Amino acid sequence: MTQPVLEIDDIRVTFDTADGDVNAVRGVSMHVMPGETVAVVGESGSGKSQIMMAAMGLLAGNGAATGAVRYRGTDLLTLPARKLNDLRGAKITMIFQEPMTSLDPLYRIGEQLAEPLRVHGGLSVKAAMARALELLELVQIPNPEAKLRAYPHEMSGGQRQRVMIAMALANDPDLLIADEPTTALDVTIQAEILQLLADLQARLGMSILFITHDLTIVEAFADRVYVMRQGLLEEEGTAQAIFGNPQTDYTKMLLAAEPDGVKLPVAADAPVLLQGDDVRVTFGKAAGWFSKDTTLRAVDGISLSLRKGQTIGVVGESGSGKSTLGRALLQLLPAEGRVVYQGEQIGGLDRAGMRRYRDQLQMVFQDPYGSLSPRMTVGEIVAEGLSVHEPELSRAERDARVMQALDDVGLEPSFRNRFPHEFSGGQRQRVAIARAVILRPDVIVLDEPTSALDRSVQKQVIDLLRRIQVEYGLSYIFISHDLAVVRALSDYVMVMKEGVVVEEGPTAQIFGAPQMEYTRALMRAAFNLKSLLLEKAG
Template sequence: MAKQIHSDRVLEIDNIRVTFDTPDGAVEAVRGVSMHVRRGETVAVVGESGSGKSQIMMSAMGLLASNGQATGAVRYRGEDILNLPVKKLNKIRGAKISMIFQEPMTSLDPLYTIQDQLCEPLMVHGGLSRSKARARVLELLKLVQIPDPERRMKSYPYEMSGGQRQRVMIAMALANDPDLLIADEPTTALDVTIQADILHLLAELQARLGMSILFITHDLGIVEAFADRVYVMRKGQLEEEGETQQIFQAPATDYTRMLLDAEPSGQKSAPAADAEVMLSGKDVVVTFGTPGGFLRKDTQFTAVKGIDVALHREQTIGIVGESGSGKSTLGRALLQLLPSEGRVVYLGQEISGLDRAHMRPYRDGLQMVFQDPYGSLSPRMTVSEIITEGLLVHEPGLSQRERAERAAQALEDVGLEPSMRNRFPHEFSGGQRQRIAIARAVVLRPKVIVLDEPTSALDRSVQKQVIELLRRLQKEHALSYLFISHDLAVVRALSDYVMVMRDGKVVEQGLTEQVFDNPSQQYTRDLMRAAFDLREILREKLA
């Protein structure tokens, strides 16, 4: 019997199955899922990390990894595009169907400027001349609120913060006014004050263009305010579907109720007043670019402007602020991963300005979990090799068996099966890759860990597990954390001290309870409202 064609459906996914061939055998990531998106509709797909959300969309766009295979049907306006030749598929993706990827650093080419990368889809799919494409790029960067867009057009991806790179990806996806926008965690790397503005922008474009949006996310607050319908996924299968209001007010399954109830909780007590200072920075300044001179333009930009910080044993300092405020740059400067001015001291030893060789003895005690896990994990190494690489350098006396045992324990600590150790990074979801990055850091048993957005790619239920993990590891090994995040709910649950940054400076700091319950600065109050009253703000903007 012929399939019924629904004229109002922009996208139909029918009984799709996605299987990956791995060294451990075939892994079925998606098992017979069907869903659809109507014209002008916003549909959200939610579920825990590894539930198969992103793999459905990657298969729909013909972007599965080489060891992946999809069966079933994916119809765009009635035409099955699942097995279209690349040449025909390219006429649809990028023009009619556009996608915002979860990890902006690996989706942007590091060798090309932002201008060049945004011009390409406008010229290829939109037929614009280079000069008209440049004008449209400037318009798009203003649209997604990139600061100083004229200067940023000439920047490379590594010169931008994670949130700014995510906004560039959104601008690229919107460049040709697509028919359907597939957004895979589009606000993950965005600070709370920008999330509402981006969602408002998407809603405006949707109303103006009749665009449909398929929204993959773990942020249920955004889903409740933004989506018309919701699909809930679990372990590669569809758990529940329905209108947004129905799902949130009367969920049909225990799993959906668990997702809705999962929120970071608890509060960390401050360390003893006489606790040892593990890592400190005095008047830390980080400047990018080159100073002006004869026939040379001044391109200097100061990202961190004279900051003092002292991290004590078993303390967690939360560093918050908008994208581009200098949070991540400060963390890298303290670990001597960036050239900086000022004085940095680790366990009483000044490490400011040490070169790579002289820093090596300190590296096992100073670890970092990066914001973009896919970009920081070698695609050519298995998970086991990634986790044990540091052990080979810093604990060369361990036997191969001892290294394997340490790697297995680290994977268990972050909630992953040791049997996954022979897989490669691309065979994991974004959230699973983030847990691998945490395992790589903790396997060395460091004294200080700088955690740069370590829970940004994790759904709420897994965030709670990771928070408990970090708390336990901190207690067992007397660890100290610098916790950089835009997720204020997680910062509140994990930190005992908070620093609020803006434009490279600290505008407010103090004990977590004091800053959250009684902020002294209007900027901090605005951050708090955006974080904890997001649904209300979205409703106001989308009304």
């Protein structure tokens, strides 16, 4: 009988917290056979990622695992650190959910790709850099030669995720553990990446353990599926059986979950809160005596007007400039053009000049783990803005506001004593939303706020954002590659491509009768992803 590549036997993961032990995984068993693709699905906080972190020896300091995790018969949980390191990065690799926290901000992309090739593959510096270039081409990074010299912050979220995939594939692993590897990618790139993984799997005989909340991907990509809930195994079976005849109510709920509803447009005479005119952001340097022109116009002359109570959705493929536009409007990076908030020119203001506006202009970032301090508790993170902008509040008043903010985003108030690493990716994103909402701002720029969330939790967050928008009179700029979420939450949509707006208008118009072929292509890809994946899978 063929031996499993990975066999997980009665694994239990527990975290020691100020509120007592948290049992994240409670006796789960699963296995992966050679050349097989196995998906582990479940809502945020179900424990699916913690199983893999335990298997790789990457649990946080207050975490402990029992049971057995056997790689081709060798128990990884009892393996000495040196021998485990020999396997990690060579035979077993992992793509993490949040690429910005996995890439070193001080080193160029080429150097980081070359490191595992040198350590595990024994390549020279020159050979490793040549292979790094091949890997960037393999995962379809645009202008790969330039990206070798780039730093992580100079790339989009989707591009950083593709770098992580390239790094994981560098040494042709035996087992690839992919934790939400397509979270930051738009649907067209999702299909390309999944096709890439399928091609490599066929060529190398590689096994894939796929952790995801995206059930559309699972149906098209996985051979077998494990469904988890609250640290327990809820259901398992072939992908065909799980999707064709689910046995539990929980699995049926996951399959049925989909963002719905529409947002009514605001009144035409609603006051304009934030306005941008001819906003431009340029990266790189112009050509000099001894240097090439490396300039990139990430945002190229965009104008918009955000009214009170309005939600403007900004969509486009990875690298289109969506996130850069959001940061430019809030003066989080140098930009040209005119930016006005409630009649006051804020474009060009430095950090000190912007401080008086920060409580009213908030941002929720794409990568919650990278924007939450690992040294602060959730309570301290959420309360930090109050300490800066409302210092007159007593400690008791601040604590009450924190508990209310956590309750607003569907988290237990007792969670305020925990640290970010003790939460799932989706829970961390809700902490980030609570941090923004607690100040009762006028405007929140939401940069992919639901990309890390499963569909059922997405629906909860959409309902949450709708409710607090009405309750507190908020206006949103909602940046996302997930068009289903944009359609449910926005009343106006801007479609970006290569730094410019190619089409814009009311949500019903953009989704019902798009005028540009680029927009129509996005719509086809977004709402026919399953067909696209199956077509690419052959």
